[in-house]
Amino acid sequence: MTKTNNRSATQLLIIVSVLIVMFAFFALMKPGFASYINVMTIALSTCVNGLLALGVTFVITTAGIDLSIGTTMTFSCVMSGIAFTSWGFPIGLAIAFGFLVGAACGGTSGFAVAKMKLPPFIATLAMQMMTKGLSLVVSGIKPVYFTAAPNYQKIALGGFLGIDGFYNAFVLFILGIAIAYVLYSRTLLGRYTQAIGSNEESARLSGINTTRWKMLVYMVSGLFSAFAGLIMSSRLGSAQPQLGAGYESEAIAAAVIGGTSMSGGEGSIPGTVIGAFIISVLTNGLRSMAVTTEWQTVVTGMVLAGAVYFDLLRKRGRAN
Amino acid sequence: MENISKEFPGVKALSDVRFQLNAGEVHALVGENGAGKSTLMKVLTGVYAKDAGSIFLRGEPVEIGSVRQSQQLGIVMIHQELNLMNHLTAAQNIFIGREARRAGLFLHDQELNRRARELFGRLNVDIDPTVRVGSLTVAKQQMVEIAKALSYDSDVLIMDEPTAALTDNEINDLFRVIRMLRAEGKGIIHISHRLEELKQISDRITVMRDGGYVATVNTHEVDTGEIISMMVGREIFITRTEREVPADAKVALEVRNIRRGRMVKDVSFSVRQGEILGIAGLVGAGRTETARAIFGADRKAGGEIFVNGKKVSINAPSDAVKHGIAYLSEDRKRYGLMLGLSVQTNASIATMRRFLTGGFFLSDRREGANARKMVGELSIKTPTLRQRARFLSGGNQQKLVLAKWLTRNCDILIFDEPTRGIDVGAKNEIYKLLDRLAAAGKAIVMISSELPEIIRVSNRVVVMCEGRITGEVTGDRIDQETIMRYATMREA
Incomplete structure (x- = not known):
């Protein structure tokens, strides 16, 4: 076995164990937590955050950050809804248009970071504010309904192959995970993402066009946001322009809990997925124990800090 | 104590x-x-x-x-x-x-x-x-x-x-x-x-x-x-290389009037296939700056670059690499390697496209085969190909940077202080490697502040001082005194 594999394998094992222990704890505390219906509910609530987290994993691996993923998600499905309801796009085309909007938002952030050399925090904070504002402007602060497309809600909520409770959203989420995994570990994009995060100057001096690849990374993040937007709006049957802000923090938390390093170069797609599930199990479990939403957020924050601290301790232990 | x-x-x-x-x-x-x-x-x-x-x-x-x-x-x-x-x-x-x-x-x-x-x-x-x-x-x-x-x-x-x-x-x-x-x-x-x-x-x-x-x-x-x-614990001697550059060897790289700010003023030189050109000078003479300008790492203010007799335009490192020019920085950790990534990835990072199957998927098998070949040829000491570059010794890190460029088939290699921070035993190994590369027809430019090193491996030496080339010495005239005289030839 090799050092690199060993490390990520151990890390994955640890967070999977944490997930299992957490699940077992809530299942013992609250009968019904482990029921089929509740597990499906948890999985459904993971889809949106999970897709956002997958996209932002790429950005964080380059030692960047994307604060605009939540509002880009909203903006792309609002635009998709506008295209469908106001511009008369057929539903398929309207959905594609949503992805285009997501890619454009990500691409713009990427341009600001890679070409204009804005710090990622600032560039994507600006994009967050712009997409948040634009969503409200174009929608007139009113939800955009997809009622004219009767099957739109089935995209997320239809039962896959007629299995009751097994939503289509899961299949789409699994598809997203597979795409992210292949991109991250088997393609130039993924490899250069890690190279840039590990040492951007070395990457540039190796003849890699780091500007272009970084733009592409943010674009990927935007595309995953649009994907999340599709699921989100399909679940609700509408695009809600006032949602979105705040989603980025849970997604970033998921990626970080999953072992993606904020200083770049290291990340894990399976880790991000587990991280997203840890957050959903926690939220759902606490809710089932009648803990209020506000306190759920407090606990999630503590878990995030704890996870990163634990990882640091482990790394330090290995260094000595 | x-x-x-x-x-x-x-x-x-x-x-x-x-x-x-x-x-x-x-x-x-x-x-x-x-x-x-x-x-x-x-x-x-x-x-x-x-x-x-x-x-x-x-x-x-x-x-x-x-x-x-x-x-x-x-x-x-x-x-x-x-x-x-x-x-x-x-x-x-x-x-x-x-x-x-x-x-x-x-x-x-x-x-x-x-x-x-x-x-x-x-x-x-x-x-x-x-x-x-x-x-x-x-x-x-x-x-x-x-x-x-x-x-x-x-x-x-x-x-x-x-x-x-x-x-x-x-x-x-x-x-x-x-x-x-x-x-x-x-x-x-x-x-x-x-x-x-x-x-x-x-x-x-x-x-x-x-x-x-x-x-x-x-x-x-x-x-x-x-x-x-x-x-x-053993005697070492400085012996000059006996390797001669073939008389018919073609000029691989020629630069004319490269300029960049205060540190690079009208630098011109050429290097032939199979030749090691040493660039000597004191720290701050503008040698690294010259190399970076040629490689496109920094934008140059003027000058022309010819590769194999053809004029080329180099505005970014990716252009230089395309024309077969490689630059091996003195600061390997900052400018050469991705320390957190594996030996295998570091070896293939400049040539990733070659390891794609179907134009999209990276082939771990072919990447591994290349890395294994490089580790063998350059005798890089690493337990596995998945070892992170961080854990290699200085000499092996240097070889890994070289592996990256040999994978890319670069024929013009610019070494900047190739043995900095490398211990004496490993230095000898690097010198032998330089000799071997030259014998295989690579054109090598070697910047070094250590005169014994310059004297040992160079066929020809140009000396820089304050951003200019102040002298050139060949063959038997390459000695410490001559080089130092040129290296301190400041303008009045």
């Missing part, structure tokens, strides 16, 4: 080492990388706890458990990478953690500045205490560190490679300060690889090898050759 031993899991880092420093003495500590010099100094400054042995200070046995404690005892180390906060002023840096305050609450910067000015006056150096440290030259930053050490009333000053980044004049200035401190009765431990320099400044030399003590000698009683043979 007597019978100091230190063991790390699996490695005996120090065994029975002794070291004695007198007051009013400059004592040089030499040895190859890995000889245990830094470990010994880390024991002395409380970074590591010793496993056995004793330390005496002014005759009294002392236990040093932390860096803070060693500072209180008057032992201070100035590291090669200076420990200053660039955004704070010189005075703020010197008194960090011991700030003067008014009413116990408000910072009293004027008082700090006054005391810093006093210290600089004592050292006779011209530094404004209120200037930000980041805007000072490395030499002046070092003076700030020395002033800081003095502010602790230290009696023992340890300097790790203090001259590595300095120009000749700056070195003279540093030596003046060191001599002055010696005259005041301070003990100074000077760690350096530059033996010539130790001859000038030190009173005694202690040689270490493989974690053990070899000998302590009076500097004026030994010559450099003897010190080197004590360091390596």
Whole structure:
């Protein structure tokens, strides 16, 4: 076995164990937590955050950050809804248009970071504010309904192959995970993402066009946001322009809990997925124990800090 | 320090080492990388706890458990990478953690500045205490560190490679300060690889090898050759390469009138296939800047580049790589490798597209096959191909950077200080490798500050001074005196 594999394998094992222990704890505390219906509910609530987290994993691996993923998600499905309801796009085309909007938002952030050399925090904070504002402007602060497309809600909520409770959203989420995994570990994009995060100057001096690849990374993040937007709006049957802000923090938390390093170069797609599930199990479990939403957020924050601290301790232990 | 031993899991880092420093003495500590010099100094400054042995200070046995404690005892180390906060002023840096305050609450910067000015006056150096440290030259930053050490009333000053980044004049200035401190009765431990320099400044030399003590000698009683043979435990000779460049070898790279700011002024040279062109000069002569401008790492102000006789336009490293030019920086960790990534990825990173199947998926198998071949050809010592580059030794890291460019089939290799930070044994291996590459028809440009190295491997040498080429020497005329004469040919 090799050092690199060993490390990520151990890390994955640890967070999977944490997930299992957490699940077992809530299942013992609250009968019904482990029921089929509740597990499906948890999985459904993971889809949106999970897709956002997958996209932002790429950005964080380059030692960047994307604060605009939540509002880009909203903006792309609002635009998709506008295209469908106001511009008369057929539903398929309207959905594609949503992805285009997501890619454009990500691409713009990427341009600001890679070409204009804005710090990622600032560039994507600006994009967050712009997409948040634009969503409200174009929608007139009113939800955009997809009622004219009767099957739109089935995209997320239809039962896959007629299995009751097994939503289509899961299949789409699994598809997203597979795409992210292949991109991250088997393609130039993924490899250069890690190279840039590990040492951007070395990457540039190796003849890699780091500007272009970084733009592409943010674009990927935007595309995953649009994907999340599709699921989100399909679940609700509408695009809600006032949602979105705040989603980025849970997604970033998921990626970080999953072992993606904020200083770049290291990340894990399976880790991000587990991280997203840890957050959903926690939220759902606490809710089932009648803990209020506000306190759920407090606990999630503590878990995030704890996870990163634990990882640091482990790394330090290995260094000595 | 007597019978100091230190063991790390699996490695005996120090065994029975002794070291004695007198007051009013400059004592040089030499040895190859890995000889245990830094470990010994880390024991002395409380970074590591010793496993056995004793330390005496002014005759009294002392236990040093932390860096803070060693500072209180008057032992201070100035590291090669200076420990200053660039955004704070010189005075703020010197008194960090011991700030003067008014009413116990408000910072009293004027008082700090006054005391810093006093210290600089004592050292006779011209530094404004209120200037930000980041805007000072490395030499002046070092003076700030020395002033800081003095502010602790230290009696023992340890300097790790203090001259590595300095120009000749700056070195003279540093030596003046060191001599002055010696005259005041301070003990100074000077760690350096530059033996010539130790001859000038030190009173005694202690040689270490493989974690053990070899000998302590009076500097004026030994010559450099003897010190080197004590360091390596064997005699080494500088022999000039016997490899000749074939008479019909084509010019691979020619640059004409490359310009970039103050550091690169109308530089022109050419190198043929199978030739090693040495670029000599003092630190700060503009050699690295020239290489970076040619490679497209920095934008050049003007000049033309010809590859195999054809004019090419190079505006970014990716252009240079496309034309088969590779640049191997002196700072491998920052500009050569991705330390957190595997040996395999580092070897293929400049050539990733070649390992795609179906134009999209990376083939781990083919990447692995290439890395394995490179590891074999260059005899890179690594347990596996998945080992992170961070864990390789300096020499193996250098070979890994080379593997990256050989994978890319680059035929023009620009080496910048190829053996910096590499120990003597591994240096020889790098020289042999350079010879082998040249024999295989690669055109090699080698920038080096070590004259023996230049003399040993170059077929031809151009010398730079203050951004210009001041001379060119070939064949038997390549010797230290000639090169040094050109290297110091400043403009009137």
